[in-house]
Amino acid sequence: MNETNAGGVRRRSVEVVVPVHNEAHVLTDSVGTLHAHLEESFPFPFRITIADNASTDGTWRVAASLTESLPHVHAVRLAAKGRGRALKDVWSESTADVVAYMDVDLSTGLEGFLPLVAPLLSGHSDLAIGSRLHRQSAVVRGPKREFVSRSYNLLLKLGLAARFSDAQCGFKAVRADVFRALAPHIEDTAWFFDTELLVLAQRNRLRIHEVPVDWVDDPDSRVDIVRTALDDLRGVRRMLRATVTGRTRVTDVSRRTSTPQVPAARESLEVPPTGAHASSRSEHLEYAS
Incomplete structure (x- = not known):
């Protein structure tokens, strides 16, 4: 992608992935809401990619229909389940400068998306996360999920010396070049993917930016809390061993630039015609703002 502003400077872009598994009943409303929000208020070139992992x-069918009706929406279909697998597949092939994701239920307020990605687009930070545990966050959820979340993050601080506050919030972004360097070292293909990415980033002295979020618990969430917790414990043990043996060190990771670029002001871009956007993966990705 080589879009430039009036001064001839290439504009930086974002690809936001929505990983889904059997979410036909909410996909149209959620992606429509996200698309409208980004079109109206996001000042950078963007694309939305629906990553259907083995629904x-x-x-x-719904995802393919949305690519026909919304100009900045694309879709990818994967044969195997796993949120981490879907993100790794799409992010690794992205031609955007920054890759991000959010859960399809849009539990996190979309007003936090620009503050999430702006430090990455400017070159100030390498990875960004939304934190429900930030003192300025406004969170509505039951006591059970609150307890599990805080306990897990305490475990990460005690076991892995984590300096980030909310590993499980489904609202994250990373510089694409940084992710491509870290990706071969990420083993998990499910829910521990986020934690593994964050631990690797911290171990390699990358800058992790946190933003407070407004977050409302989704009562229709089908995450198996017990199974996920057990998988996370196994993941923490594996990462602890990797840290002790030095396997978390990534030698070719690209750190933030010493002279960050100032994001360009919003400009109108030529929007590609709607049509056959849904595919296994496009060779050339078109973005629009």
């Missing part, structure tokens, strides 16, 4: 309902 067995009508999710792919």
Whole structure:
């Protein structure tokens, strides 16, 4: 992607991924809401990619329909389940400068998206996370999920010396070049993917930016808390061993620039015609703002 502003400077872009599994019933409303928000208020070139990981309902049919009706929406279909697998696949092939993701339920307020990605676009930070545990966050959720979240993050601080506050919030972004360097070292393909990415970033002295978020618990969430917690414990043990043996060190990771670029002001770009956007993966990605 080589879009430039009036001064001839290439504009930086964002690809936001929405990983889904059997979410046909909410996909149209959620992606429509996200698309409208970004079109109206996001000042950078963007694209939305629906990553359908092995859905067995009508999710792919809905995703394909959305690529026809919304100009900045694309879709990818994966044969195997796993949120981490979906993110790794799409992010690794992205031609955007910054890659991000959010959960399809849009539990996190979209007003936090620009503050999330802006430090990455400017070159100030390498990875950014939304934190529900930030003192300025406004969170609505039940006591059970609150307890599990805080306990898990305490475990990360005690076991892995984590300096980030909320590993599980489904609202993250990373510089694409940084992710490509870290990706071969990420083993998990499910929910521990986020934690593994953050631990690797911290171990390699990358700058992690946190933003407070407004977050409302989704009562329809089908995450198996017990199973996920057990998988996370196994992941923490594996990362602890990797840290002790030095396997978390990534020698070719690209750190933030010493002279960050100032993001260009918003400009109108030529929007590609709608049509056959849904595919296994496009060779050339078109973005629009």
